Amino acid sequence: MWDRAVDGRILRFHLGGVNNQNLLLVDEETGSWWQQITGECLFGPLKGKRLRRIRSDEVTLATWRAERPESSAVKFEQRYLTEYPDSDWEQHIARLPAGPAAGPIPPRELVIGVELDGVTAAYPLAALRARSPVNALLGARPVLLLVGSDGNSVRCFIRPSTQDFYRRVEDGALIDGATGSVWNFGGRATSGPLAGQSLESVQTTKDFWFNWRNYHPASTLRLQL
Amino acid sequence: MRKALLFLLLVNLALVFAPVIVAIPLIRHTSAILAVAHAAQRIAPVVSVASALFAATMLFRLRRPSMGIMFVLLVGCAVMSRINLLEWVFAPASDAQLAAIGEFREIRDNDMVIGVTLGGESRAYPVRYLAYHHMLNDRLGPTALLPTY
Numbered sequence: 001m002w003d004r005a006v007d008g009r010i011l012r013f014h015l016g017g018v019n020n021q022n023l024l025l026v027d028e029e030t031g032s033w034w035q036q037i038t039g040e041c042l043f044g045p046l047k048g049k050r051l052r053r054i055r056s057d058e059v060t061l062a063t064w065r066a067e068r069p070e071s072s073a074v075k076f077e078q079r080y081l082t083e084y085p086d087s088d089w090e091q092h093i094a095r096l097p098a099g100p101a102a103g104p105i106p107p108r109e110l111v112i113g114v115e116l117d118g119v120t121a122a123y124p125l126a127a128l129r130a131r132s133p134v135n136a137l138l139g140a141r142p143v144l145l146l147v148g149s150d151g152n153s154v155r156c157f158i159r160p161s162t163q164d165f166y167r168r169v170e171d172g173a174l175i176d177g178a179t180g181s182v183w184n185f186g187g188r189a190t191s192g193p194l195a196g197q198s199l200e201s202v203q204t205t206k207d208f209w210f211n212w213r214n215y216h217p218a219s220t221l222r223l224q225l
Numbered sequence: 226m227r228k229a230l231l232f233l234l235l236v237n238l239a240l241v242f243a244p245v246i247v248a249i250p251l252i253r254h255t256s257a258i259l260a261v262a263h264a265a266q267r268i269a270p271v272v273s274v275a276s277a278l279f280a281a282t283m284l285f286r287l288r289r290p291s292m293g294i295m296f297v298l299l300v301g302c303a304v305m306s307r308i309n310l311l312e313w314v315f316a317p318a319s320d321a322q323l324a325a326i327g328e329f330r331e332i333r334d335n336d337m338v339i340g341v342t343l344g345g346e347s348r349a350y351p352v353r354y355l356a357y358h359h360m361l362n363d364r365l366g367p368t369a370l371l372p373t374y
Contacts, residue, residue, distance in 0.1 A: 014312060018249070031266065043263035060338070071349055073326050152337060
């Protein structure tokens with residue numbers, strides 16, 4: 001999710017092309033080309049500029065509705081109803097050819113990419129599903145990776161200290177070892193000494209491993225959770 | 226003169242179709258290929274109009290049928306250079322039509338959405354919607370947003 005304002009000017013974007021299987025965006029105002037996954041302008045008058053990332057969540061409709069009952073939702077356009085992919089479209093995409101294999105997992109395996117203080121890491125989604133909640137370190141920063149009870153919603157939070165460990169209790173809730181407070185999937189303490197407090201969230205990106213690796217060459221792949 | 230116009234036509238066809246190689250998913254896009262394609266896309270609208278005007282002048286002066294054909298083809302290039310061919314395949318989204326999340330029934334509960342909250346306002350973009358349009362030029366409060374997928 002990007003902010004369309006660049007140096008005080010609001011740009012309108014269109015589909016520009018494909019750069020090694022990641023989209024290129026073109027803006028109407030200057031004709032510059034932008035890389036979708038990094039927000040970087042590659043060619044044109046705005047070359048070198050970067051779009052500002054806006055924190056977003058990739059969760060199921062049910063999760064979002066429960067957490068943000070006041071939210072609006074964008075409706076399908078009637079004239080394109082036959083064009084929108086089905087609910088299981090991701091499985092079809094997964095069979096398409098991918099870029100060169102880049103490591104110990106298949107190129108089209110889904111990973112959750114995170115970036116914090118210049119440290120980049122990818123976690124295989126299947127491994128996160130199996131092990132959630134995952135108490136991890138990103139560089140020196142302690143983080144917590146969660147997969148929701150729906151199996152598809154993923155979130156990452158900063159743990160206040162390396163000594164803070166979160167474990168799952170019944171009905172998907174979490175409990176922290178330091179204070180015994182109970183936390184929900186939104187990173188909010190619902191009871192205990194820290195009730196009402198929220199953990200700081202970290203942007204996560206669900207992507208194919210080859211694409212994440214292509215545009216984050218310094219990223220590590222975390223297989224041991 | 227016919228050869229000069231034929232040359233102009235070939236140049237314009239190259240300029241119009243150069244950006245298409247950037248739409249082919251499975252080729253290795255090097256920085257040089259992308260730079261050439263971008264430059265072609267930038268200059269094609271101007272070059273094609275100038276070429277068509279030149280052909281029109283020649284047609285007016287020499288009045289040969291072949292000049293007429295060249296003129297029509299160059300006007301075709303001028304039109305093509307202004308069309309986003311990718312948006313024929315993936316139509317751009319129109320301005321967002323909104324529903325309250327409680328009444329939103331177009332996708333299943335387990336379908337994914339991209340959610341954003343800014344200044345107390347929240348919006349959900351169905352991933353199936355973004356997977357087709359690929360992006361939406363949207364606004365939430367004072368912020369101009371671009372959800373993409």
